[in-house]
Structure formats: C-alpha cells, structure tokens
Amino acid sequence: MTLIIGIKCSDGIVMGADGAATLGAMGQCTIRQAKKKLDIIKEKVIVGTSGPVGLGQRIRGEIEILWEKKEFSGSKIRKPFDAMTVIRNKMWEHVGPELNAAGIARPALGDIASLDVLCFTLVALPVLGKPCLFQFDQQCAPEEATDDLPFVAIGSGRLIADPFLAFLRRIFWSNNQPTVADGIFATYWTLDHAIRTHPGGVADPKQIVILERKDTDWEARELLDDQLSEHAEAITEAENSLAGFREALRRRGEVKPPKP
Numbered sequence: 001m002t003l004i005i006g007i008k009c010s011d012g013i014v015m016g017a018d019g020a021a022t023l024g025a026m027g028q029c030t031i032r033q034a035k036k037k038l039d040i041i042k043e044k045v046i047v048g049t050s051g052p053v054g055l056g057q058r059i060r061g062e063i064e065i066l067w068e069k070k071e072f073s074g075s076k077i078r079k080p081f082d083a084m085t086v087i088r089n090k091m092w093e094h095v096g097p098e099l100n101a102a103g104i105a106r107p108a109l110g111d112i113a114s115l116d117v118l119c120f121t122l123v124a125l126p127v128l129g130k131p132c133l134f135q136f137d138q139q140c141a142p143e144e145a146t147d148d149l150p151f152v153a154i155g156s157g158r159l160i161a162d163p164f165l166a167f168l169r170r171i172f173w174s175n176n177q178p179t180v181a182d183g184i185f186a187t188y189w190t191l192d193h194a195i196r197t198h199p200g201g202v203a204d205p206k207q208i209v210i211l212e213r214k215d216t217d218w219e220a221r222e223l224l225d226d227q228l229s230e231h232a233e234a235i236t237e238a239e240n241s242l243a244g245f246r247e248a249l250r251r252r253g254e255v256k257p258p259k260p
Contacts (some may be wrong), residue, residue: 001180001201002050003157003194004037005165005184006054006122008133008145010027010176012212013124014183015133016191017155020203021053028079038209040220041067042054044125046209051119062090072127084134084142091140094121099139099191120154123172124211126218131211149184157194157202164190180210184223188231189238 004017023034028199038048041064049056065073072083098117105113121136133145135152145152151169153161168186172178178186208223 002155003161003202004048004122004155005153005187005190007135008150009178009180009183012180012210013131013133014187015124015209016187016208017048019205020201022201036207038207043219046124048122048222055119059091080127080132080144088140088142095140097206157198160191160194160198166194180212185231189235
C-alpha cells in the first residue's frame with residue numbers, strides 16, 4: 001500500500017510519500033515496515049514507485065544509468081516528451097516481460113498474477129534546464145504534469161489524495177501555479193489527511209523531497225524532520241481556523257444548531 005504525490009510548481013517540483021511498505025505473498029499481507037519510497041539520484045533526479053518492490057528497484061536502477069549516460073540531454077532531446085520516451089522504453093524492458101509472465105500464470109493464479117506486477121512510477125528531473133514531473137502507468141505510458149494539471153498521485157491512497165489535492169488547488173492556487181512552498185504545504189497536508197483516513201496500509205513517517213534551483217543548476221534534496229514540523233504546525237493552524245470560522249457563523253446566527 002502506497003501514496004506518492006508529485007506537484008509541478010512555478011519554481012521546482014515537490015514529491016512526497018508515506019512511509020509504510022507492506023510485505024506479503026499471493027495477495028495476503030503479512031507485515032508492514034517503515035520505508036522511504038522516494039530515491040534521489042545524483043542529487044538531480046527523484047524517483048518514486050508503487051507496486052512490487054523488486055520491479056521498482058530495477059526501474060530506479062535503469063533511470064540512474066540513463067542519467068549517468070546523459071541520455072536526457074544532447075541533440076536527441078528536443079522537448080520533455082523525448083525524455084519521457086527514453087524512460088518509457090527502458091522501463092518496458094522490465095515491465096513487459098513481467099506482464100507477459102503474469103498472463104501465463106493467470107490461469108493458475110487468477111487475478112493475483114496480474115496484481116503482483118502492476119507498477120506506477122513518478123519521476124522528477126531537469127530537462128533542457130527546466131524541472132519536469134513525469135508519471136508512468138502500469139503499461140509504462142507516460143504523462144507530464146502541466147500548468148493546467150500540476151499534481152498527480154499514485155498508489156492505493158490516490159482515491160483519497162486526488163480529491164483533496166483538487167480542493168487545495170481550488171482554495172489556494174486556482175489561478176496560478178503553486179510555489180515550492182505551496183507545494184510542500186499541500187503535499188504534507190494531503191499525506192496527513194490520507195494517513196488519518198485511509199482504511200489501511202498508508203502510514204507515517206512522511207517523506208518530502210524537492211527539486212529546486214540552486215545557483216544556475218537544479219538540485220534534489222529531502223526535507224528534514226524539523227522542516228516538516230513547521231508544515232505540521234501550519235496544518236493545525238489551518239484546521240483550527242476552519243473550525244473557528246464555523247463557530248463565528250454560529251455566533252452570528254448564520255448557522256443554526258440542529259433541533260434536538
């Protein structure tokens with residue numbers, strides 16, 4: 001069970017994840033362990049995967065090799081979609097055989113065979129000097145986050161995260177792109193909301209990693225606990241303000257108490 005969030009901001013990228021890894025076999029969960037789900041590659045690339053851990057490890061390894069070989073720069077990369085295609089083709093070398101194997105095993109194992117190979121991936125990296133956020137579905141089909149669709153969530157917590165992110169966008173940045181500071185706040189609040197309400201499998205500790213400009217280049221770094229605590233305090237203040245707003249309406253008589 002996983003929740004990984006990505007937000008494209010005006011000045012960088014924010015990614016966040018819950019910290020629960022669920023182990024099991026044949027569709028049965030056995031234990032839950034704390035695990036960091038976002039990896040930083042060469043201080044430039046952020047990768048997060050939901051699904052089989054082993055498949056995610058291979059995908060991360062391939063993206064690291066692509067970065068080391070400078071496959072995201074040079075004359076072949078003219079637009080961000082070129083970088084998406086490079087990643088997609090390399091991912092498919094691992095995902096394709098797993099899906100084919102699942103198809104062979106399905107008559108004996110049922111739907112479990114397919115569920116055990118479904119993997120979703122988020123990747124943040126600089127392309128042509130600009131920060132990009134890509135998502136890849138279970139078939140490795142890519143999609144780039146845009147100004148119009150700046151956020152994405154993957155994993156079992158997505159059904160909770162998507163509506164909450166849409167709510168935060170409508171309230172705080174409906175007419176403009178969020179800043180990295182806005183994105184951190186929205187990501188932390190969404191993770192906190194999902195952890196409190198998800199029926200199981202999404203849990204603390206929270207992890208947030210940002211891709212931001214440093215001097216003339218881009219750098220990925222993980223936020224420390226004391227930096228995250230500031231946003232936890234801001235969320236408490238925001239929730240208290242909402243509760244206080246309703247109470248203020250009640251005092252003015254605009255909200256009538258229910259009849260006994």
